[in-house]
Amino acid sequence: MVSPSQVYRSTRSSTEESKSFEEVVIQGLAADGGLFIPPSIPAVSQETLFGKWASLSFQELAFEIMRLYIAKEEIPDSDLKSLIQRSYSTFRSSDVTPLAKNVTGNEDNLHILELFHGPTYAFKDVALQFVGNLFEYFLQRTNKDLPTEKRKKITVVGATSGDTGSAAIYGLRGKKDISVFILYPTGRISPIQEEQMTTVPDKNVQTLSVKGTFDNCQDIVKAIFGDKEFNSRHNVGAVNSINWARILAQMTYYFYSYFQATGGKTGKVKFVVPSGNFGDILAGYFAKKMGLPVEKLVIATNENDILDRFLKSGTYERSDKVAVTLSPAMDILISSNFERLLWYLAKDYEANGDSLKAGKICNSWFEQLKTQGKFTVDKAIIAGALNDFSSERVSNAQTSESIKKMYKVSVNPEKYILDPHTAVGVCASERLIATDNDKSLHYISLSTAHPAKFADAVNAALSTYAGYSFENDVLPAELKKLSTLKKKIKLVEKADKELVKSVIEEELAKMDL
Numbered sequence: 323m324v325s326p327s328q329v330y331r332s333t334r335s336s337t338e339e340s341k342s343f344e345e346v347v348i349q350g351l352a353a354d355g356g357l358f359i360p361p362s363i364p365a366v367s368q369e370t371l372f373g374k375w376a377s378l379s380f381q382e383l384a385f386e387i388m389r390l391y392i393a394k395e396e397i398p399d400s401d402l403k404s405l406i407q408r409s410y411s412t413f414r415s416s417d418v419t420p421l422a423k424n425v426t427g428n429e430d431n432l433h434i435l436e437l438f439h440g441p442t443y444a445f446k447d448v449a450l451q452f453v454g455n456l457f458e459y460f461l462q463r464t465n466k467d468l469p470t471e472k473r474k475k476i477t478v479v480g481a482t483s484g485d486t487g488s489a490a491i492y493g494l495r496g497k498k499d500i501s502v503f504i505l506y507p508t509g510r511i512s513p514i515q516e517e518q519m520t521t522v523p524d525k526n527v528q529t530l531s532v533k534g535t536f537d538n539c540q541d542i543v544k545a546i547f548g549d550k551e552f553n554s555r556h557n558v559g560a561v562n563s564i565n566w567a568r569i570l571a572q573m574t575y576y577f578y579s580y581f582q583a584t585g586g587k588t589g590k591v592k593f594v595v596p597s598g599n600f601g602d603i604l605a606g607y608f609a610k611k612m613g614l615p616v617e618k619l620v621i622a623t624n625e626n627d628i629l630d631r632f633l634k635s636g637t638y639e640r641s642d643k644v645a646v647t648l649s650p651a652m653d654i655l656i657s658s659n660f661e662r663l664l665w666y667l668a669k670d671y672e673a674n675g676d677s678l679k680a681g682k683i684c685n686s687w688f689e690q691l692k693t694q695g696k697f698t699v700d701k702a703i704i705a706g707a708l709n710d711f712s713s714e715r716v717s718n719a720q721t722s723e724s725i726k727k728m729y730k731v732s733v734n735p736e737k738y739i740l741d742p743h744t745a746v747g748v749c750a751s752e753r754l755i756a757t758d759n760d761k762s763l764h765y766i767s768l769s770t771a772h773p774a775k776f777a778d779a780v781n782a783a784l785s786t787y788a789g790y791s792f793e794n795d796v797l798p799a800e801l802k803k804l805s806t807l808k809k810k811i812k813l814v815e816k817a818d819k820e821l822v823k824s825v826i827e828e829e830l831a832k833m834d835l
């Protein structure tokens with residue numbers, strides 16, 4: 323039987339309509355512009371968590387979690403297990419997401435959750451290796467026994483500020499019946515990120531370098547999903563965290579690292595998450611709501627601080643201009659996934675648990691955002707959000723200082739090198755350690771990328787230290803060789819939906835898949 327957490331609805335819908343897991347993965351964004359969510363979050367008992375889940379491997383845990391959100395009728399146990407095994411066999415660590423415990427060695431209980439051991443050295447691999455295999459699985463099943471001309475094909479269109487793009491490309495390269503188009507803002511991603519995306523020779527992949535910002539790219543992608551005619555012609559698929567499967571796959575590491583930090587027991591844990599589009603920390607929210615006893619989820623932002631401002635004021639307001647920071651993957655004005663959290667808050671604190679009403683409320687907020695550039699929520703909503711979240715804003719200078727400090731004080735291992743996004747989280751963690759002043763708390767600070775991806779920021783912080791060498795200490799051989807490979811980039815001179823659509827059609831014809 324299909325359980326309530328295995329059917330989905332749009333955050334903006336006020337009708338009874340619901341969708342299956344396969345439908346939401348393939349469709350990506352709801353037709354009304356909302357995001358898909360399971361209206362009911364499954365509860366896991368403390369006995370199951372600490373009596374069973376605490377001793378599972380990463381892959382076993384992923385299976386238990388995903389099973390709660392995907393009906394057996396859609397993916398049988400054996401197929402789901404094999405999808406999970408294949409997805410994490412590409413990681414360089416047997417733990418998939420290892421926890422560097424007590425990096426500062428003292429009694430801070432500061433643990434760094436290393437999420438960068440996948441093929442593209444960023445946390446996105448944890449979800450996108452799985453999503454790539456999931457697309458392939460659903461398409462193979464749909465196309466089984468169909469003649470070539472009748473096969474369903476998917477055109478993936480994604481926006482990136484650097485990391486999603488390469489993780490999506492590595493998850494989908496060479497996959498049958500799938501073409502991939504990734505939009506990124508020209509000049510606003512790091513050289514290694516650009517090399518990772520543009521040196522993949524597979525003919526089903528094309529990167530589009532768009533003159534504009536990440537938000538321009540993300541807006542174009544969402545508008546393309548809303549373009550009924552284009553969408554029905556090309557079956558547009560999503561790899562951004564608007565795709566529910568991204569959030570689902572990220573839940574595993576919250577449970578797994580919690581058990582590693584506490585030795586499999588109940589403990590006091592805060593997760594500190596460098597945040598931009600709110601996809602990563604949202605997975606932590608689901609873990610908490612499922613029953614993982616987390617004290618707080620801490621949103622760490624850079625100078626693009628819409629989330630921090632919202633939690634402090636109750637107003638969600640788009641700034642006029644994106645700040646260029648040392649953590650460019652978080653240079654985002656609108657946090658796409660925040661809409662999912664707002665739906666649960668509306669349901670719990672304004673709609674008396676009524677999903678249809680929550681959709682109506684959410685829809686009116688996002689209408690206001692579109693027409694007035696902002697909306698304000700009731701105090702009860704903010705109070706509800708503060709039960710689960712707190713936030714910290716970290717400046718460029720503090721980010722750089724955090725990289726330096728960790729290099730100097732780390733003992734486990736010594737001279738630990740943070741990427742600038744991770745440094746935003748670590749800076750926030752250190753503030754909390756000082757203000758909480760509670761030795762029983764564990765701080766799990768999420769490390770979202772390998773430092774090699776952000777050479778300029780890391781070198782600017784560390785190059786004056788005797789003995790430090792980026793080439794020897796930071797850069798993996800696999801990334802070193804990228805600069806020697808041929809690049810495949812298509813420049814898009816204007817951030818314009820129609821122009822992007824025509825480029826995609828032109829390139830699709832050339833791919834001839």
Ligand SMILES: Cc1ncc(COP(=O)(O)O)c(C=O)c1O
Binds near residue numbers: 600601602651
């Ligand atoms: C390295 C890195 N850190 C942090 C983030 C922020 O994560 P999220 O957008 O899920 O909040 C991103 C981009 O998404 C990223 O690439």
Ligand SMILES: N[C@@H](CCOP(=O)(O)O)C(=O)O
Binds near residue numbers: 482483561
């Ligand atoms: N920081 C991201 C931006 C896209 O976010 P997503 O999580 O919604 O895919 C990136 O690196 O591209």
